[in-house]
Amino acid sequence: MRVLVQRVTSARVVVGGQTVGRIEPAGQGLLALVGITHTDDEALATKMAEKLWRLRILDDERAAADTGAPILVVSQFTLYANTVKGRRPSWNAAAPRPVAEPLIDAFADALRALGAPVATGVFGAHMAVELVNDGPVTVLLEL
Template sequence: MRAVIQRAAAASVSVAGEVVGALERPGLMILVGATHTDTAEVAARLAQKIWTLRILADERSAADLGAPLLVVSQFTLYADTAKGRRPSWSAAAPRAVSEPLVDSFVAALRELGAEVSTGVFGAVMQVSLVNDGPITLILDAD
């Protein structure tokens, strides 16, 4: 799995003009995508890493502060732009694989004690973000 983590002063995600997920206070915005070889165990490891990543104020983690998380599925994180001008999405897992993995990732975060809101898997979403810092990291689960 791959994630883009952004420290956020505020963030929200809307579908058809309706806010479906938001950070009510500063926290982390997480875009997450899955590839064909990912498993629920990989999702749990990525969740643990992000929850304890010390990128918030005074080098503290979301776990330290109880900071909220906003998770949005993002298959385009696996875009391949090596050839031509049209990205290939072949490295992204299909919906039947990726949707349960994103759900596992969110469930693992909640099991760790995280307050998590989400977008809507597969929907056309509008994401609003006030990046704090700005701090943006890209993580690949190992």
């Protein structure tokens, strides 16, 4: 599981011209682009949610857990692109929809269980993700 986290002052996901997920924190929030691979499971999704919730990348070395910062979760299979050979990425390391979709949901649900305000994109949809990166701060989390 990989999560590319961006500290944001706002973020939203648009599908078919409609906003399906949005965070507009009073201060800072997090955009979490989440990639799932074949060996990931629900326990790992829960552990990653805990790591993200407690990650100290907000101002004054605070975490979302400290401030109640909202998190926008967006599935991102391209985080598992293999670009070692040739010019065309391979997506073989990305888990297929029947594996990945429930784990994206489990990740978002685990964040909610921790107390996070969570918005989401739409799994498998063509999404336009708009954000204002704050800092900029971008961190890749892996477990």
